[in-house]
Amino acid sequence: MDSPKLPYSLSASSSTPFASSAVKPHRKNLPSRNCILIIIATSSILLLLLTLILYATTSKSSHHRHNTPQQTPSSGDTPPPETPSPPPIAQIRLACNATRFPDHCFSSLSKPGRVPPDPKPVQIIHSAISVSFESLKSGQTKIKSILDSSAGNKNRTNIATICLQILSYAEHRTESTDVAVTSGDIKDARAWMSAALAYQYDCWSGLKTVNDTKQVVDTITFLDDLVKLTGNALSMMVSFDSFGDDVASWIHPATERDGFWEKAGPSLGSGMGTAKEADLGFPSGLTEDVTVCKDGGKGPCGYKTVQEAVDAAPGTNGTVKFVIRIREGVYEETVRVPFEKKNVVFIGDGMGKTVITGSLNVGQPGMTTYNSATVGVLGDGFMARDLTIENTAGADAHQAVAFRSDSDFSILENCEFLGNQDTVYAHSLRQFYKQCRIQGNVDFIFGNSAAVFQDCSILIASKNSKLEQGGGANNAITAHGRIDASQSTGFVFLNCSINGTEEYMKEFQANPKAHTNYLGRPWKEFSRTVFVNCNLESLISPEGWMPWDGDFALKTLYYGEYKNTGPGSVRSKRVPWSSEIPEKHVDVYSVANFIQAHEWASTTA
Numbered sequence: 001m002d003s004p005k006l007p008y009s010l011s012a013s014s015s016t017p018f019a020s021s022a023v024k025p026h027r028k029n030l031p032s033r034n035c036i037l038i039i040i041a042t043s044s045i046l047l048l049l050l051t052l053i054l055y056a057t058t059s060k061s062s063h064h065r066h067n068t069p070q071q072t073p074s075s076g077d078t079p080p081p082e083t084p085s086p087p088p089i090a091q092i093r094l095a096c097n098a099t100r101f102p103d104h105c106f107s108s109l110s111k112p113g114r115v116p117p118d119p120k121p122v123q124i125i126h127s128a129i130s131v132s133f134e135s136l137k138s139g140q141t142k143i144k145s146i147l148d149s150s151a152g153n154k155n156r157t158n159i160a161t162i163c164l165q166i167l168s169y170a171e172h173r174t175e176s177t178d179v180a181v182t183s184g185d186i187k188d189a190r191a192w193m194s195a196a197l198a199y200q201y202d203c204w205s206g207l208k209t210v211n212d213t214k215q216v217v218d219t220i221t222f223l224d225d226l227v228k229l230t231g232n233a234l235s236m237m238v239s240f241d242s243f244g245d246d247v248a249s250w251i252h253p254a255t256e257r258d259g260f261w262e263k264a265g266p267s268l269g270s271g272m273g274t275a276k277e278a279d280l281g282f283p284s285g286l287t288e289d290v291t292v293c294k295d296g297g298k299g300p301c302g303y304k305t306v307q308e309a310v311d312a313a314p315g316t317n318g319t320v321k322f323v324i325r326i327r328e329g330v331y332e333e334t335v336r337v338p339f340e341k342k343n344v345v346f347i348g349d350g351m352g353k354t355v356i357t358g359s360l361n362v363g364q365p366g367m368t369t370y371n372s373a374t375v376g377v378l379g380d381g382f383m384a385r386d387l388t389i390e391n392t393a394g395a396d397a398h399q400a401v402a403f404r405s406d407s408d409f410s411i412l413e414n415c416e417f418l419g420n421q422d423t424v425y426a427h428s429l430r431q432f433y434k435q436c437r438i439q440g441n442v443d444f445i446f447g448n449s450a451a452v453f454q455d456c457s458i459l460i461a462s463k464n465s466k467l468e469q470g471g472g473a474n475n476a477i478t479a480h481g482r483i484d485a486s487q488s489t490g491f492v493f494l495n496c497s498i499n500g501t502e503e504y505m506k507e508f509q510a511n512p513k514a515h516t517n518y519l520g521r522p523w524k525e526f527s528r529t530v531f532v533n534c535n536l537e538s539l540i541s542p543e544g545w546m547p548w549d550g551d552f553a554l555k556t557l558y559y560g561e562y563k564n565t566g567p568g569s570v571r572s573k574r575v576p577w578s579s580e581i582p583e584k585h586v587d588v589y590s591v592a593n594f595i596q597a598h599e600w601a602s603t604t605a
């Protein structure tokens with residue numbers, strides 16, 4: 001039979017090699033292959049049934065309109081309807097009331113055929129996803145035309161190229177979202193749609209820097225609209241996750257700042273540091289597939305550079321890890337783990353022993369913050385332990401990233417990240433940093449991921465500022481960039497130590513008044529960062545947090561603190577737009593609840 005004219009779901013189009021990002025790399029209770037096959041087969045049958053039912057319902061309703069109710073079914077051989085049935089206005093209005101832009105949502109979903117008659121809430125969400133998806137496809141076409149007409153303009157070509165790249169990731173994440181909504185994995189759906197939204201926004205803000213043609217300006221306007229559509233779909237998922245099928249109970253997007261707290265899901269005891277939580281982290285017992293050594297080609301060493309070893313990794317579909325052992329040595333190279341290479345694992349010989357180093361920075365012609373990373377990772381399930389990643393561009397070089405990650409289900413344990421401004425770009429998706437050492441000075445942990453930093457040492461580094469000029473410094477540890485209240489992103493610091501490097505502490509102690517160090521500042525409107533059970537040394541200024549620009553984001557951000565210790569933790573002089581996390585809600589930020597680490601980060605998997 002014919003498929004419906006408009007896709008109520010993207011499922012049919014999600015059989016790309018990337019749709020498998022819906023597979024968690026080492027989820028507990030992983031079903032066997034046979035079991036998966038059965039599930040796939042069952043789902044296909046269900047899908048077929050659903051399609052048949054939709055088809056039947058549509059025929060039936062049109063049948064009723066054209067015939068008296070008394071007529072028997074046998075007499076009704078009216079052909080299938082030519083036009084889709086009228087939109088279920090009331091339900092669409094209700095669902096759109098859960099979004100930031102209800103009118104925009106309503107006009108996008110009330111077009112005939114968009115939402116099936118008498119929809120389940122999940123069907124409205126599928127429709128909202130497919131509206132976003134179709135708009136994304138048009139956006140990609142527009143950017144392709146910008147690229148085609150920008151030969152000779154290096155800046156515009158650069159931005160359009162990056163845009164096409166990141167929008168392709170948005171495309172794959174949107175497809176996976178649709179699959180996850182169908183299978184009921186709503187936390188995954190929210191994580192992936194949050195990433196799709198971040199990528200669309202990044203493209204939009206990149207184009208703003210090259211807005212010197214009408215074509216670009218028109219495309220910016222188009223992407224404005226796309227970002228709203230995607231945010232709308234995401235908001236519905238948030239309400240669905242909290243309030244379920246009763247659309248009338250869905251609420252307008254809200255944050256902790258509005259007093260809205262999601263239920264803390266899986267509880268691992270009463271909070272941080274329980275026995276079970278200790279079982280989350282880098283898996284034990286991995287054996288290496290290949291080895292990298294500085295002198296290469298000898299003994300077990302197949303590779304001389306990390307990148308060559310990454311290139312040798314298969315593009316894996318499933319849960320198989322590719323373990324790269326990196327022997328002691330300083331590897332001066334730029335490393336990229338591409339989107340299709342999942343479950344790549346780096347194991348070094350220790351922090352300071354295995355060192356991957358680079359010095360790219362935005363002072364270089366054509367260089368962007370994103371591309372400056374010494375190590376940049378896109379593939380899901382990336383893991384690393386026992387190594388150092390650094391960017392040595394220096395304190396005067398401005399943005400110079402050491403490590404950038406867009407890897408979902410990612411674990412970094414016992415790793416060191418060294419830099420100055422923008423050391424760790426935790427760009428998107430779910431990342432778990434455990435027992436790491438992160439060093440920098442300005443916004444040195446930033447991005448729009450959902451990242452948990454547990455048992456980490458966070459160190460403010462010296463800018464080598466001249467003592468005769470007062471030797472002062474003004475630093476912010478974090479700059480979280482959440483752009484929409486419905487994104488499930490934020491930075492969470494659990495049981496971390498906040499201090500300065502020895503060198504910096506000397507400068508600080510020589511003239512404390514000339515130094516201000518803050519826990520964070522709001523890069524974007526819905527910036528969210530919390531510190532729980534951390535030790536904050538005296539270098540943290542009493543105000544605690546720093547504005548970005550005037551009162552930007554101060555009403556919408558959420559900056560929370562809970563049971564921190566040390567001289568920097570005293571809250572009596574804190575800025576009024578920071579908060580103390582209520583005890584009954586602190587479990588929201590457990591590593592299990594916030595990034596679902598119990599599903600994918602078991603040390604025994």
Ligand SMILES: *[C@@H]1O[C@H](CO)[C@@H](O)[C@H](O)[C@H]1NC(C)=O
Nearest residue numbers: 090093094095097098248252
């Ligand atoms: C939408 O929400 C507003 C405020 O929460 C409420 O007054 C209004 O009745 C709602 N509209 C619908 C259609 O439920």
Ligand SMILES: *[C@@H]1O[C@H](CO)[C@@H](O)[C@H](O)[C@H]1NC(C)=O
Nearest residue numbers: 152153154155156210212366
């Ligand atoms: C490209 O960008 C650089 C740095 O922002 C700027 O100096 C240059 O004028 C731009 N070139 C063009 C053709 O716009």
Ligand SMILES: *[C@@H]1O[C@H](CO)[C@@H](O)[C@H](O)[C@H]1NC(C)=O
Nearest residue numbers: 208210211212217218220221
């Ligand atoms: C384009 O850039 C100029 C200068 O930065 C700015 O004033 C203008 O608002 C921008 N237009 C759009 C549509 O973003």
Ligand SMILES: *[C@@H]1O[C@H](CO)[C@@H](O)[C@H](O)[C@H]1NC(C)=O
Nearest residue numbers: 272273274435455456495496
């Ligand atoms: C807190 O972090 C320290 C240092 O990493 C570690 O030794 C300790 O076990 C952690 N405490 C808890 C309760 O997790």
Ligand SMILES: *[C@@H]1O[C@H](CO)[C@@H](O)[C@H](O)[C@H]1NC(C)=O
Nearest residue numbers: 017020314315316317318340
């Ligand atoms: C992924 O799996 C499909 C089907 O099982 C296979 O055809 C394809 O080659 C695999 N892709 C990669 C990159 O391994």
Ligand SMILES: *[C@@H]1O[C@H](CO)[C@@H](O)[C@H](O)[C@H]1NC(C)=O
Nearest residue numbers: 497499500501502505535537
């Ligand atoms: C903070 O750093 C200083 C200087 O290196 C050191 O003396 C102090 O012990 C550190 N504090 C903690 C809690 O580690």
